[in-house]
Amino acid sequence: MTKVVVAGAAGGIGQPLSLLLKLSPYVTELALYDVVNTPGVAADLSHISTAAAVTGHLPKKSAAEDPTSEDGLKQALTGAGLVIVPAGVPRKPGMTRDDLFNVNAGIVRTIADGVARHAPTAFLLIISNPVNSTVPVAAGVLRQHGVFDARRVFGVTTLDVVRAATFTSSVLSRVGGQATRPDDVAVPVVGGHSGETIVPLLSQATMRGARVSGPGAQALAPGTPELAALVKRIQFGGDEVVKAKNGGGSATLSMAYAGYTFAEAVLRAAAVPQTPTAAAPITAETYVYIGPGSQVAGAAQVRAALGSGDAALDYFSVPVVLGPAGATQVLDPTLLTRVSDYERELLQVAVKGLAGNITKGLEFVEKNP
Ligand code: NAD
Numbered sequence: 001m002t003k004v005v006v007a008g009a010a011g012g013i014g015q016p017l018s019l020l021l022k023l024s025p026y027v028t029e030l031a032l033y034d035v036v037n038t039p040g041v042a043a044d045l046s047h048i049s050t051a052a053a054v055t056g057h058l059p060k061k062s063a064a065e066d067p068t069s070e071d072g073l074k075q076a077l078t079g080a081g082l083v084i085v086p087a088g089v090p091r092k093p094g095m096t097r098d099d100l101f102n103v104n105a106g107i108v109r110t111i112a113d114g115v116a117r118h119a120p121t122a123f124l125l126i127i128s129n130p131v132n133s134t135v136p137v138a139a140g141v142l143r144q145h146g147v148f149d150a151r152r153v154f155g156v157t158t159l160d161v162v163r164a165a166t167f168t169s170s171v172l173s174r175v176g177g178q179a180t181r182p183d184d185v186a187v188p189v190v191g192g193h194s195g196e197t198i199v200p201l202l203s204q205a206t207m208r209g210a211r212v213s214g215p216g217a218q219a220l221a222p223g224t225p226e227l228a229a230l231v232k233r234i235q236f237g238g239d240e241v242v243k244a245k246n247g248g249g250s251a252t253l254s255m256a257y258a259g260y261t262f263a264e265a266v267l268r269a270a271a272v273p274q275t276p277t278a279a280a281p282i283t284a285e286t287y288v289y290i291g292p293g294s295q296v297a298g299a300a301q302v303r304a305a306l307g308s309g310d311a312a313l314d315y316f317s318v319p320v321v322l323g324p325a326g327a328t329q330v331l332d333p334t335l336l337t338r339v340s341d342y343e344r345e346l347l348q349v350a351v352k353g354l355a356g357n358i359t360k361g362l363e364f365v366e367k368n369p
């Protein structure tokens with residue numbers, strides 16, 4: 001029974017994501033916040049015959065413009081249990097996600113500030129790019145307010161996991177001669193959410209719950225051109241969409257699906273009573289704080305596997321177990337010690353890229369308290 005807020009609800013991701021959330025049995029109230037158009041989107045969705053009550057909210061207008069105007073961000077966030085943020089500008093061809101930082105960091109900071117003030121115990125799911133930097137921004141703002149908990153702040157990297165399953169299934173069918181459906185396949189994807197910081201661990205891929213074997217495994221063997229091409233496609237899948245949309249933005253519909261899948265997992269885990277006999281754990285990949293003091297059990301082991309001293313990373317995407325408190329523990333803290341040599345090289349490149357992205361986010365919060 002949760003009030004869910006979508007910040008950026010009128011956008012390309014926000015609208016289909018809000019539609020999916022309106023269908024969720026876990027959502028009792030859906031508050032749509034954006035700088036434009038939320039009254040219309042909310043009115044439209046409110047006619048759907050599911051239980052969630054839908055409200056639309058806009059920022060407070062100046063006193064000169066409308067002296068009775070309310071603070072829509074505050075209204076939306078008050079009482080929220082989960083806040084999902086696809087607010088901000090998307091890429092156009094030729095841009096990197098990092099090119100979005102200057103605009104989107106400020107937007108994420110404002111929303112995180114609202115969360116700290118009006119919904120300090122809510123789960124906060126960041127979609128706005130560059131995720132590698134905007135999550136440290138959001139976490140930094142919450143920390144400034146003294147309400148940061150690493151288990152509740154998530155960078156949404158689910159689209160990389162979704163793409164990895166889809167593209168790997170296609171390779172297994174085409175090269176491995178194994179008839180698979182995308183939802184038969186699972187590939188852990190770790191690291192961050194941009195280009196070479198995205199590291200699919202194809203050595204750990206499974207098909208229908210079992211490790212990939214036979215001709216499919218040969219197609220995914222290190223050194224094969226198929227594996228290198230598959231890794232590149234997963235890392236740069238976002239570029240395919242940006243190019244195909246030709247100036248019309250980036251992934252929206254697949255992102256709405258991915259964002260909903262992740263949000264639903266967080267809500268479902270929050271709703272499950274924790275008993276020792278509980279069924280299989282609810283797990284998902286997500287970009288979380290793994291630095292000193294992280295409340296995510298196993299985070300220190302992941303950090304140690306990635307580097308030490310100045311080279312140590314404070315944020316990383318790994319499969320986690322979700323529970324009522326959020327990301328309670330890393331699913332398998334030894335995962336990164338069992339990767340192939342090829343994946344270890346990919347991880348080294350990812351760590352270098354991520355370090356700069358994380359520093360950029362942290363410096364932004366320091367300079368803009
Ligand atoms: P969009 O331009 O279609 O929508 C963004 C929405 O944010 C707009 O409705 C806009 O009015 C709103 N907005 C702008 N400033 C705001 C503010 N201060 N407060 C609230 N809302 C505000 O863009 P989109 O295609 O929906 O993409 C949104 C973001 O998601 C981009 O940064 C994009 O790069 C990112 N994205 C991330 C992933 C991922 O895997 N994490 C995938 C796709 C896109």
Ligand code: LMR
Pocket residue numbers: 090091097129159237238239241242250251
């Ligand atoms: C994606 O992976 O599709 C998103 O991060 C959007 C983008 O800019 O590629």
